Amino acid sequence: MFVWKTNCNTKIILFKIGITNCYFIEIQNKFILVDTGQKRHSNKLNSCLESKLDTKKKLDYLILSHTHYDHSQNARMVQQRFSPRVLVHKKECDSLENGFTTLPEGTNTITNFISAMGNKFASWIGEYEPLVADIKFDESVVLEDIDGLRIIETPGHTIGSISIIIDDEIAIVGDTLFRVFTNKIMPPFADDKYELIESWKKLLQTNCKLFLPAHGKAIHRELLEKEYRKLIT
Secondary structure, three states: OOEEEOOOOOEEEEEEEOOEEEEEEEEOOEEEEEOOOOHHHHHHHHHHHHHHOOOOOOOOEEEOOOOOHHHHOOHHHHHHHHOOEEEEEHHHHHHHHHOEOOOOOEOOHHHHHHHHHHHHHOHHHHEOOOOOOOEEEOOOEEOOOOOOEEEEEOOOOOOOOEEEEEOOOEEEEEOOOOEOOOOOOOOOEOOOHHHHHHHHHHHHOOOOOEEEEOOEOOEEHHHHHHHHHHHHO
C-alpha cells in the first residue's frame, strides 16, 4: 500500500480498485475518498474504507475526478454505506444523474479506433448507478471546513475533469495525467487533447511536486515539465 504525507501531516493512501487508483485522504480529522473504481471490485473498496474509517464509519466527502465508469461505478454504494457529501463538476452532473458517460475519444489512431468501436458496439460499458451530487461546482472550489485542500478545473480528458490540490504539495489528477508506461504521461483517451495540455500548464502553475494519476505510477514535476515542453515547442 502506497502512502504519501505532506509537510502539514496530511496523509494520502492509495486504494488500488481494479484498474483505477482511488485515493483516501486523511486531513484535519476529515476523511475523503477520490474516485471509486469498477463495480466488480466493490467488495474490495468497501473493505478498504472500513479499515481506514473510525468507529462511526463516516466518510466526509467523495470527490469524483470525472464520471467515467471506472471512477464512478461504486459511487452509489459509497454514498449509501458511508454517507459522504458527493462532489462533481457541474458539467458532468447530468451524466452522473443519468448513470451514463460516453467513452472519450482516443489521443492516437489506435485508441481513437478503440473508442469509436466501444461507443458503437459496447456503450453499456459507460453505465453505472445514477446518483445526485451534493456539491456541484465550476472553476475552483475550497471546502470551508478543510484548510489546505482545493479543487481546480483540469478539463481535456473530459469536459468536467478536476484535480485536487493538497497542501500545495501533491495533486490528485484523475486521468489528466497517465503513467502506465515509464516516461509517458499522455492519457490514451481524451475528448480534447489541446485543452488537456492547457490543464497540464495549470497544474505546473501550482507548487505541487508530485502528481497522483488514476492509472499508473506517481509522476514527479520534472517529468510533467519535460513532457509539457515537448508538446508546446
